[in-house]
Amino acid sequence: MSFNFIPRALKTKNGKAAAASSSSVPPNPTPIFTQRPPPVEGPRLTPNTKGKGKEKELSRIAKDEELERDLATLLELSFSDYAFWSAHGLRQAVSTSKDGFVPLRRLLNESVFSAHIPQPRPSESAFAKALKAHGSGFLEVRILFTEPSQGDWNDPDAQMESEQGEDAGGYEIRRKDWHSIKDAHPLWGTAWEGRTIYVENMPPSARSLPSLARFMHALLPPPSPSQSPVPMAVQSITFPNRQSASEGSNLSLGFGEIKCRGFAFVTFREVEHAERAVQEWPWDTQEASEGNTATPSNTTAVEAKKCGFRTMSKGTWVALKEEYLAYQAHLLDLSKPTASPDPEPVRSSQPIPNSNQPPPLIHHTPVFEHELETYPRGCLVFVRNVHPETNKTTLKALFSAAFAEESSGVDYVDFQKGIDSCHLRLSTPAHATRLWSYLDSRPIIQASALDGEGRVASGDERPIIAEIVDGKREELYWERVPEKVRRESVLKARIGAGGHDAGGAGNEPEGGSGPRKRRRKRG
Structure with missing residues (x-):
């Protein structure tokens, strides 16, 4: 359906308006558009595009x-x-x-x-x-x-x-x-300590502070409908950093890191809430699963059980931490090398041809039995207080300063980013002792993640500490190292200590010390 165009009434030259009548309109006026303009071509939405758009919107x-x-x-x-x-x-x-x-x-x-x-x-x-x-x-x-x-x-x-x-x-x-x-008197720190628990193995969806608060609130029984609105059962959540966790400091006072590392401290409003959480989600998950065969009541509990969620009271955590620190200090005391006098040179029992000359001396050198040794003993050093964001290349350059006059004795740096400690595999036990003496006499720190030279520690700064690992700890460490790497480390330690390469004796022709001639390939 189209409408005829009727022009506006036109004024005459003398200002009088011309009367519009049916006679002034042509019988068949031409419309502005004889047909609709062609549609503008645009991108056509396919069903898949619509689905993606809807998915993005949701x-x-x-x-x-x-x-x-x-x-x-x-x-x-x-x-x-x-x-x-x-x-x-x-x-x-x-x-x-x-x-x-x-x-x-x-x-x-x-x-x-x-x-x-x-x-x-x-x-x-x-x-x-x-x-x-x-x-x-x-x-x-x-x-x-x-x-x-x-x-x-x-x-x-x-x-x-x-x-x-x-x-x-x-x-x-x-x-x-x-x-x-x-006008009420708030609770003090000791009261909040009894309302705090330690939790770990939270689901991935509960790794932020707000989501963990809702997760813990959902594990508790819901309040009665007739009860007036009260504050949340969860009052505070703290993500402790590694330094405060290792030192056993007070961690339930709102200080810590922003990022969750898989464990946290949760403070409840009532003591009953903390006791109920520890009772329903005990630390020993195996005993809890054997003694409790009931089906979880909600989806949150199902997810918590699937991830192995477990808790313990703050008092239990503090007691275990003190026990761990005491055991750690005991191991450090055992691992410190004791100053021993130089060994007496062993004199030869052969007859002396000339009494005016002193008897020849046979110097004792460590010997590694290639057939019996499964790992190089005395070549592993554990280092603490390095920068958590550093890298292996920087650490190798930092510790190679102990061997400035010779090639670096650091074979491998076993370091994982985010941790302030690492293991160093040295070429020989002598290199390990030399590195320990270097760090013990010169306390240094890493000023930044890429600091490969270090600077002298001052004030309350914690210097880099090294200890030579031995005994069961050394054995357990080398067990997870591939066998081929262990053999190469043993061989390198034997050569560096002055031994002979038993495996390489067959590479030389008998009766001669020159290199073996290479054979030409035929054809």
């Missing part, structure tokens, strides 16, 4: 929803009883507030979990939206509008100070039970 929605859950969990952890005890600024802000509300901006800045907030930091409205959609209900948010003074419009500095002041506009947040926590 993935984006799921990722946004997961981010909202994380933001809501971080807000609830930041306003938990544990956070109220550990953050003095938050406790002061609540106590001085008339109605318990504190600026959301201040809560995020002073939270002990601020390092786990995604970067770039989402807006305050995103936090408020996430809390309303996925919060447990014990926090409430409001928005505060303020009108800036007229002087702030002309003075940028005054406007910035007004935005950062107590009466600045923005979102405010409070707990619904703010009356009970305003």
Whole structure:
């Protein structure tokens, strides 16, 4: 169906409008378009393209929803009883507030979990939206509008100070039970120690702080429907770094790393929560599986059982750590070389042809039995306090400084990135002793990951420490080394110590010391 084009009424030269009548319209006016314009050719969406687009959209929605859950969990952890005890600024802000509300901006800045907030930091409205959609209900948010003074419009500095002041506009947040926590005395560190447990073997989906908090909360029995909203059962989560874990320091006070390395400390609101978690997920998973044949109650428990999730109390962990450190110190004391006098030269028992000349001396040299030795003894050195992000090439250059006057005695550097220790395979026992003496007399550190020279340690810096591995530890280490590499190391140690290559005797013709002539290939 097409419409005829009727022109607008035209004005005459004298300004009078010409009356439009049916006689002024031609009987068959020509339309603007006689037919529809051809469609513009564009990319045609195939069924596969539509499927990929839909899949991407669903993935984006799921990722946004997961981010909202994380933001809501971080807000609830930041306003938990544990956070109220550990953050003095938050406790002061609540106590001085008339109605318990504190600026959301201040809560995020002073939270002990601020390092786990995604970067770039989402807006305050995103936090408020996430809390309303996925919060447990014990926090409430409001928005505060303020009108800036007229002087702030002309003075940028005054406007910035007004935005950062107590009466600045923005979102405010409070707990619904703010009356009970305003004047209450928070728990102290010793009380939180009894509510803390050590966990490991978490599922891959629970390796971030918010996801691990939800995972632990799902393993506990749900609260009764009639119960008023209360803070989360999980109050704090700490991912300890390797240094603090090795030293056995206090790890449940909100300090640690951002990245999860497969183990963590979880602090609960009630002692009963911690005891129940340790009882249902004991450390000895084999005994637990034999004694408990019940089917897990939810999908989270099924996933935890599949990954071998296990726990122990913080007190048990501290006791085991002290036992381990004592055993480690004992091994270090045993591995320290003791200063021994030089061996007496062995005099020959042959008759002396000339009494005026002293008897010949036979110097003792270590001899390795190629047929009996399965690994070179005394050639393994364990080194600690290297940079965790260094590499094997840098470490070999660093430790080769002990053999500056000769070729490097370091055969191989057994190092894994992310760990502050490594094993060194030296050419001979003499090289191992020389490296130990070099590091013992000159305490050095790696200033950076690519520092191949080292600098002298100062202050509280921990220098690089070396120990010569022997006994059962040395045997267990060489057992996992391929047999071919072990044989080559034994052979190299024999040659370096002054022995003769029994396996290479057949490479020389009998009665001569020259090299064997190469045969020509025929044809």
